[in-house]
Amino acid sequence: MAFRFNFPNPDSSNDDDNEEDISGKVDDTNQEQKFSTKEDGKEIFLKDHDIDLPEDVTATIHTFNDVEVHCYNSESVEEYLCRNRPQTSNFVTAVSAHSDLVPDKYEGGLTVWECSLDLxxxxxxxxxxxxxxxxxxxxxxxxIPGLCAMQCGASEVHFQDYNxxxxxxxxxxxxxxHESCCQCRFFSGDWSYFxxxxxxxxxxxxxxxxTIYNPDNYRSLHAVFKQCLSKDGVIYLAAKSHYFGVGGGVHLFEDFIRKEGSFHIEMLQSTSTEVPRVILRLTWRQCET
Ligand SMILES: C[S@@+](CC[C@H](N)C(=O)[O-])C[C@H]1O[C@@H](n2cnc3c(N)ncnc32)[C@H](O)[C@@H]1O
Known part of the structure; x- marks a missing residue:
């Protein structure tokens, strides 16, 4: 299955698949219309959730240090969805468009991206x-990072995604x-709805x-940080230095955070790969010593 997002896709061995410039598809001149088409935000309750993936959907174990994280294989889940979901589903729409990014519908959430493994x-x-x-x-x-936190002894992990x-x-x-006593909750929708x-x-x-590939989203992401981070809380954000074609990246995001003035931002880790990957740490500015 050819996925097209214009930053390198770790699951793809074919570089050609990643070269399409979709920047023209992201129409940021009509924010009002864009907003009205976004998926509504909601909590997804496990008790209402009776989806069981069949046995032919395969899973992998990712090992981080001494922590095991189990994850279904993206391609296997994608094949299942293509077979079982209606043509109108946001994911099937993205597959039909041969795209990993269909703004306001699907933004690559069924792929495991490299920085999530770093985190x-x-x-x-x-x-x-x-x-x-x-x-x-x-x-x-x-x-993957939330699952790892769960396996490392977090008391509660909430997972949030657009889709x-x-x-x-x-x-x-x-x-x-996973078998865990960690309490999990799930929230869908745009960050502005969250x-x-x-x-x-x-x-x-x-x-x-x-998640910082599109600068149009920095404001709503930052607003969630401000609203939901506890007084002594810490944000760990893993990202590539640059997302070709979309325009976002670490420097732009750091500039945005510094200009807003609420958080101190520092780089914890950097890998010197072709497209460098970093882990950033954000804390409230008033907590600085
Ligand atoms: C490139 S994927 C990364 C997925 C995962 N974090 C990883 O690294 O494997 C970007 C994810 O951010 C979510 N996302 C993008 N923009 C969003 C927004 N405005 N509100 C909520 N989620 C968003 C997408 O649905 C998608 O799952």
């Missing part, structure tokens, strides 16, 4: 950061592959991987 690896070597903590993963997709389909057929299914749903919610730790 999980980091947590596995620093378990105390999440042990007994309430954790939110934003733009979770498969939810309800991604949460229902991938994230929740991945959570079910703010509405999560008015009273505060988190000790927020995680996010590969």
């Amino acid at each position: 999980a690896e980091y947590l596995s070597y620093n378990k105390s950061l999440v042990q007994d903590k309430t954790v939110l993963e934003l733009g979770c997709g498969a939810g 309800s389909e991604v949460l229902e057929y991938f994230t929740i299914q991945n959570v079910h592959l 703010q509405e749903i999560a008015r009273q919610q505060k988190y000790d730790v927020m995680l996010s991987a590969e």
